[in-house]
Amino acid sequence: MSVTSPGATNQPRYLDWKTLDRVKRLDVRARLVVEGFITGQHRSPYNGFAVEFATHREYTPGDDLRHIDWKVWSKTDRLYIKEYEEETNLKCTLILDCSKSMKYGEGPSKFDYAATATASLAYLMQQQQDAVGLVTFNNRITKNLPASSHPNHLKLMLHELENTTPDETSDVAQVFPQLAQQVRRRGMVILVSDLFLDLATLNEALKQFRLRRHEVVVFHVMHDDELTFPFQDNTLFRGLETDVQLHTEPRALRKGYLEAVGNFLADVKKTCASSGVDYVLMNTKDPLDAVLGSYLTFRQRMRRSAIQRG
Incomplete structure (x- = not known):
């Protein structure tokens, strides 16, 4: 079953987090996000991923x-x-980072944003009658729900997301190789994470997924503070995954910090590109339906181009 635009002609008013924050149930949030970016599509039918x-x-x-x-x-x-x-038998595995670094931020935190994005993708794919599974991880796999297209499976996934609390470090040296072995059937793998992890391990995992002919998408969730470093007054910075703290004058660090973040983002993009993996940077200040809608529009455009070349 395809998801079809209702044919709106006006510029959509994308949902912001203040709107979503008034909705506590994750299933309702997911539906609002999906309906938000579908309403923004002017071409019909809208077939999303599959x-x-x-x-x-x-x-x-x-x-x-x-x-x-x-x-x-x-x-x-x-x-x-x-x-x-x-592809009504498409199998998608959603892999969500629930390490401590994802706790950062308010209105929303990185984890709030990432969990809502994960729920929205699961909701969309179920509308397309695809099988969806959920994996959460920090320094180990904390939950692994195999992919299913049964309607009750979505409820189970949303329940797990709502009851997940970020904890522990994001040590993926064992996690990612294990996942690459477990997700055997060819399908789609979507990683939602701040990627504060060993990039060499990430690179090897992405290659293993691609060798198994999975289509892989990385949604890189970053808080706006991490991307822009807006701090002005003397600030005490505390590590979420390490027992480190630094009291400093932020303006003295801003240039070097932003340069380091720029290099980090470039390395992540290069890592994904080298394995033929789609990369999407998500800033938590951006409306979630706009981000997902933009990416799905990009997917449709690339698919049409591939069909024309064929």
């Missing part, structure tokens, strides 16, 4: 002319329609 070209059939009067394959017509002088099918 539509691909299937076959041709001969044109019959009344068929939508937009689906005529003009390349075939130029070679055969006959009209054929491109038919598409949804």
